[in-house]
Amino acid sequence: MRVASVMFALLLLTLSAVPTAQAPATAKPAAPAGAKPAAPARPASYKPEAPTLAQLMRGILFPSSNIIFDAQSEDPTDKKLDVNIKYGGVYGGWQNVENAALALSEAANLLMVPGRVCSNGKPVPMGRADWPKFVQGLREAGQVAYKAAQTKNQDNIVDAAGTVTEACSACHDVYREKPNLSLRCTP
Numbered sequence: 446m447r448v449a450s451v452m453f454a455l456l457l458l459t460l461s462a463v464p465t466a467q468a469p470a471t472a473k474p475a476a477p478a479g480a481k482p483a484a485p486a487r488p489a490s491y492k493p494e495a496p497t498l499a500q501l502m503r504g505i506l507f508p509s510s511n512i513i514f515d516a517q518s519e520d521p522t523d524k525k526l527d528v529n530i531k532y533g534g535v536y537g538g539w540q541n542v543e544n545a546a547l548a549l550s551e552a553a554n555l556l557m558v559p560g561r562v563c564s565n566g567k568p569v570p571m572g573r574a575d576w577p578k579f580v581q582g583l584r585e586a587g588q589v590a591y592k593a594a595q596t597k598n599q600d601n602i603v604d605a606a607g608t609v610t611e612a613c614s615a616c617h618d619v620y621r622e623k624p625n626l627s628l629r630c631t632p
């Protein structure tokens with residue numbers, strides 16, 4: 446039943462993608478024979494979608510790191526775990542941990558998208574020299590966790606979870622842990 450409903454959802458996605466994918470072709474005149482194919486359309490620039498850094502943290506970094514932290518003490522292949530009951534038949538088990546690790550490394554890219562503000566309205570301090578270093582620390586911690594998840598060994602996850610915690614704290618110590626909210630995102 447579960448597989449069937451997922452396949453149905455995929456089918457819907459495919460169907461609904463068709464009109465969008467075809468729209469530009471009908472809007473533009475056909476290219477003359479022998480002309481170079483047009484470059485694929487892409488956005489002129491990349492901009493943040495989560496208005497505040499805190500929302501990005503809560504939406505991606507918090508849940509993804511918790512999947513890694515849980516895998517230290519809870520066997521990801523345990524079919525009785527909530528996460529495996531929910532996603533076990535699709536992207537569960539160790540793959541779920543791998544994907545969470547990849548999400549952390551990918552989030553490093555998002556932490557460098559210009560134009561985002563912190564919850565107090567200050568710009569994300571990506572122009573400061575230490576910000577990209579902390580971001581790189583997160584990228585590498587995600588890679589470490591990814592490799593650990595591929596070994597399917599909980600001892601390796603314990604080590605990797607330590608690396609992830611250090612990467613989060615290194616940045617938080619400087620830019621988040623403040624006596625009050627208004628001081629966040631300044632060193």
Ligand code: HEC
Pocket residue numbers: 497498499500502503506507510549556562563564565576579580583609612613614616617620621629630
């Ligand atoms: C490059 C810096 C940086 C890194 C790396 C980083 N954070 Fe953050 N994080 C911040 C800043 C700055 C804030 C405050 C954002 C705001 O107030 O808008 C924050 C806020 C948060 C919040 C929201 C706190 C609240 O106000 O509700 C959570 C949750 C969080 N981070 C989790 C994590 C986790 C988990 C990691 C590691 C996997 C991580 N962060 C890595 C800079 C970072």
